[in-house]
Amino acid sequence: MKYMNEFRDGAVAQRMAGEIRRIVTRPWAIMEVCGGQTHSIIRNGIDQLLPQEIELIHGPGCPVCVTPLELIDKALAIASMPNVIFCSFGDMLRVPGSDRDLFRVKSEGGDVRIVYSPLDAVALARSNPDKEVVFFGIGFETTAPPNAMAVSLAKKQGLKNFSMLVSHVLVPPAIEAIMSSPLNRVQAFLAAGHVCSVMGYWQYPPLVDRFHVPIVVTGFEPLDVLEGIRRTVMLLEAGEAKVDNAYARVVSFEGNKPAQKMLSEVFETTDRKWRGIGSIPSSGWRLSEAYRDFDAELKFNVSGIVTHESALCHAGEVLQGALKPNQCPAFGKECTPRNPLGATMVSSEGACAAYYNYGRFVTLDAQQAVPVS
Amino acid sequence: MCLAIPGRVSEIFENHGALMGKVDFGGITKTVCLEYVPDIAVGDYTIVHVGFALNKIDEESAKISLKLFQELGVIEEELGPDAISEDGAPHEVHE
Amino acid sequence: MNFENWTCPLPLQDYPSIVIGHGGGGKLSAELVEHLFLPAFRNSVLENLGDSSVMPALAGRLAFSTDSFVVKPLFFPGGCIGDLAVNGTVNDLAMSGARPLYLSAGFIVEEGFPMSSLAQIVQRMAVAAEKAGVQIVTGDTKVVERGHGDGCYINTAGIGVLADGLRIGPRQAQPGDVVIVSGSIGDHGMAIMSVREGLEFETTIESDCAALNHMVDEMLETSTDIHVLRDPTRGGVASSLNEIAGQSKVGIAIDETKIPVKPEVASACELLGMDPIYVANEGKLLAIVAPHAAEAILARIQANPLGANARIIGTVTANHPGMLVAKTGIGGTRVIAMQIGEQLPRIC
Numbered sequence: 001m002k003y004m005n006e007f008r009d010g011a012v013a014q015r016m017a018g019e020i021r022r023i024v025t026r027p028w029a030i031m032e033v034c035g036g037q038t039h040s041i042i043r044n045g046i047d048q049l050l051p052q053e054i055e056l057i058h059g060p061g062c063p064v065c066v067t068p069l070e071l072i073d074k075a076l077a078i079a080s081m082p083n084v085i086f087c088s089f090g091d092m093l094r095v096p097g098s099d100r101d102l103f104r105v106k107s108e109g110g111d112v113r114i115v116y117s118p119l120d121a122v123a124l125a126r127s128n129p130d131k132e133v134v135f136f137g138i139g140f141e142t143t144a145p146p147n148a149m150a151v152s153l154a155k156k157q158g159l160k161n162f163s164m165l166v167s168h169v170l171v172p173p174a175i176e177a178i179m180s181s182p183l184n185r186v187q188a189f190l191a192a193g194h195v196c197s198v199m200g201y202w203q204y205p206p207l208v209d210r211f212h213v214p215i216v217v218t219g220f221e222p223l224d225v226l227e228g229i230r231r232t233v234m235l236l237e238a239g240e241a242k243v244d245n246a247y248a249r250v251v252s253f254e255g256n257k258p259a260q261k262m263l264s265e266v267f268e269t270t271d272r273k274w275r276g277i278g279s280i281p282s283s284g285w286r287l288s289e290a291y292r293d294f295d296a297e298l299k300f301n302v303s304g305i306v307t308h309e310s311a312l313c314h315a316g317e318v319l320q321g322a323l324k325p326n327q328c329p330a331f332g333k334e335c336t337p338r339n340p341l342g343a344t345m346v347s348s349e350g351a352c353a354a355y356y357n358y359g360r361f362v363t364l365d366a367q368q369a370v371p372v373s
Numbered sequence: 374m375c376l377a378i379p380g381r382v383s384e385i386f387e388n389h390g391a392l393m394g395k396v397d398f399g400g401i402t403k404t405v406c407l408e409y410v411p412d413i414a415v416g417d418y419t420i421v422h423v424g425f426a427l428n429k430i431d432e433e434s435a436k437i438s439l440k441l442f443q444e445l446g447v448i449e450e451e452l453g454p455d456a457i458s459e460d461g462a463p464h465e466v467h468e
Numbered sequence: 469m470n471f472e473n474w475t476c477p478l479p480l481q482d483y484p485s486i487v488i489g490h491g492g493g494g495k496l497s498a499e500l501v502e503h504l505f506l507p508a509f510r511n512s513v514l515e516n517l518g519d520s521s522v523m524p525a526l527a528g529r530l531a532f533s534t535d536s537f538v539v540k541p542l543f544f545p546g547g548c549i550g551d552l553a554v555n556g557t558v559n560d561l562a563m564s565g566a567r568p569l570y571l572s573a574g575f576i577v578e579e580g581f582p583m584s585s586l587a588q589i590v591q592r593m594a595v596a597a598e599k600a601g602v603q604i605v606t607g608d609t610k611v612v613e614r615g616h617g618d619g620c621y622i623n624t625a626g627i628g629v630l631a632d633g634l635r636i637g638p639r640q641a642q643p644g645d646v647v648i649v650s651g652s653i654g655d656h657g658m659a660i661m662s663v664r665e666g667l668e669f670e671t672t673i674e675s676d677c678a679a680l681n682h683m684v685d686e687m688l689e690t691s692t693d694i695h696v697l698r699d700p701t702r703g704g705v706a707s708s709l710n711e712i713a714g715q716s717k718v719g720i721a722i723d724e725t726k727i728p729v730k731p732e733v734a735s736a737c738e739l740l741g742m743d744p745i746y747v748a749n750e751g752k753l754l755a756i757v758a759p760h761a762a763e764a765i766l767a768r769i770q771a772n773p774l775g776a777n778a779r780i781i782g783t784v785t786a787n788h789p790g791m792l793v794a795k796t797g798i799g800g801t802r803v804i805a806m807q808i809g810e811q812l813p814r815i816c
Contacts, residue, residue: 009442014799044796049798090812091816114812116424117425142422192375194422197377256409337805357805376741
């Protein structure tokens with residue numbers, strides 16, 4: 001595919017990694033905020049190409065990992081209701097709530113459907129006028145414009161049976177919370193390239209000024225990630241705290257104006273609880289006044305939910321980079337990919353799941369078996 | 374949050390009051406909402422996330438990036454496989 | 469429906485849809501057998517219509533396999549549940565090196581299911597069986613109430629015969645063995661995905677559904693130093709190789725850049741955030757063979773139309789037993805773990 005395969009060139013990647021090796025002189029801890037970048041790093045084995053001095057901390061950039069438990073439980077409650085078609089992106093189906101997940105609800109008779117786009121949910125509402133169609137609107141700023149458009153179109157089309165369970169989270173407040181935490185070890189950020197394609201990167205200079213950390217807008221293909229890391233290391237080595245854009249083919253300083261206009265119409269800022277981290281003020285979006293009729297939380301009375309997070313789960317500290325997964329006492333014991341306690345083990349790009357798989361390999365590989373003669 | 378892939382716009386039309394298009398992703402065609410890229414034209418490339426085009430791809434910028442990436446580390450390579458960097462670690466040159 | 473070759477289609481024409489009586493064992497059931505199944509499957513064993521079918525004595529060890537087919541949608545680009553039902557069991561038998569001979573076919577049909585659809589499925593099974601060189605010699609039909617059965621479920625069981633001395637199985641992989649895949653991966657799974665509600669594409673990806681037994685015969689003619697054969701169906705190449713690594717207590721190391729993937733399958737996977745290595749195949753096999761025989765076996769697979777894109781993709785190692793590890797396109801390493809449940813599309 002054009003604009004994809006060229007950015008996966010193996011030989012070039014090796015040379016770029018060599019260049020990073022050449023310029024690094026001491027240890028640096030860099031956080032990539034976006035789950036998509038974490039996925040790319042693990043999928044391609046990018047961190048193995050990097051010099052030992054570079055530590056990549058996988059941040060809370062995965063909506064699967066950070067959607068608050070209360071909201072998951074609300075989703076499960078709504079999805080269990082008769083006459084509801086509950087639509088969601090595939091990512092959310094295995095996220096554990098207090099006592100079950102959407103898959104369980106499906107097996108118990110709930111009409112749970114995976115959709116590719118929120119517009120598919122709107123189409124379902126059109127073609128099923130006698131059912132209530134609810135869409136699980138999670139995600140960062142990248143997914144917010146599509147979700148906003150879905151609600152906007154539903155309103156334009158006069159649909160009365162469509163609503164959205166909204167749990168949008170925002171990147172800049174997350175960066176602020178991480179940097180303000182006493183446990184923080186992060187020295188630089190790779191900003192999420194597709195979030196920035198929507199929002200631009202005008203929000204980052206104030207953060208850079210306040211916390212003196214380089215923030216480099218980074219893409220997702222191996223060469224893009226390596227370039228983001230390279231520019232970050234250059235800034236770190238030079239002691240410069242700046243914002244840089246390593247994904248210019250898609251990201252501009254102002255971002256996407258039509259998208260931002262729609263966002264300001266459909267959503268308004270709210271405090272949000274981040275699973276494992278706690279409440280971060282003004283870190284989320286909810287539907288604005290004009291679109292309250294489409295808010296599933298108001299439409300469906302799902303009060304009285306008692307949430308129960310496992311006391312053994314340290315996902316929050318892992319998400320902030322304060323704890324490595326294998327330092328969690330439950331890691332690999334009570335908590336495994338098959339029986340995840342928290343979201344960082346459920347999601348295949350959650351730090352815990354990633355460590356579980358790769359860490360075991362490193363251990364086994366080191367135990368040399370008897371060589372074949 | 375961020376799975377958005379590049380595709381080429383092959384058709385533009387309207388549906389249910391929204392600007393839509395057909396986008397070709399390396400042989401796969403999908404209908405995509407183009408409301409957020411109102412100036413896009415047939416033949417342009419765009420990145421698509423959950424059925425929405427989020428931004429046009431700046432082809433010139435892509436070319437410049439690729440050229441830069443290609444050139445990185447080439448100088449060390451030209452010095453040969455025994456090139457040693459300043460910190461004393463030998464380079465691995467992969468063909 | 470083409471009734472030209474059929475003895476007497478008249479009774480079936482009275483019933484455009486399946487009714488409960490068709491599974492009742494009475495006249496309606498008999499009519500279904502006589503006018504739908506018999507003409508399609510057409511063989512002397514079946515035509516006896518005994519409670520059980522008696523075949524001639526077989527020389528050699530028997531291989532026996534069963535599988536049930538519940539695919540949705542029933543008809544997809546490149547095939548239907550009928551093709552899967554025959555080829556799936558034929559392939560399971562072939563994967564132990566057996567020559568598939570006889571199949572049974574059990575149908576669970578939903579009340580109201582269109583007769584023409586059932587006829588189409590049965591017709592496809594007949595064609596697949598003939599291509600594979602097997603006979604469907606016994607069967608059963610039950611009808612369940614409307615709202616159950618998803619249209620049609622099929623179970624097939626199969627018997628095959630093994631040549632003397634063959635020892636092919638998932639515990640037989642040895643360090644040093646070579647891993648071969650017979651062609652492009654992910655075709656079937658993405659063909660199904662592409663017509664699933666909410667995920668449709670406007671480009672057709674075709675399932676690779678096919679019987680592999682003739683190709684396996686050709687491979688065994690070339691060399692009997694084949695240690696493992698596996699058709700990577702649900703869970704894809706990743707699951708099959710993980711299972712084999714676990715059962716043989718070996719590690720398997722593959723090079724991702726060597727694995728063939730059709731461009732449209734790769735694109736579809738990118739779009740949905742899925743990894744082709746976990747996607748189902750229905751017309752491909754993995755062969756783990758002794759290193760000295762690898763090139764010859766590869767060439768023989770490539771000479772077969774179903775194996776034109778076969779490649780050597782990796783080796784078996786004594787390191788990291790039980791784990792499947794891959795070298796990525798940029799020279800890194802990733803562990804390809806067993807998936808928990810089904811692979812789902814993602815946005816993240």
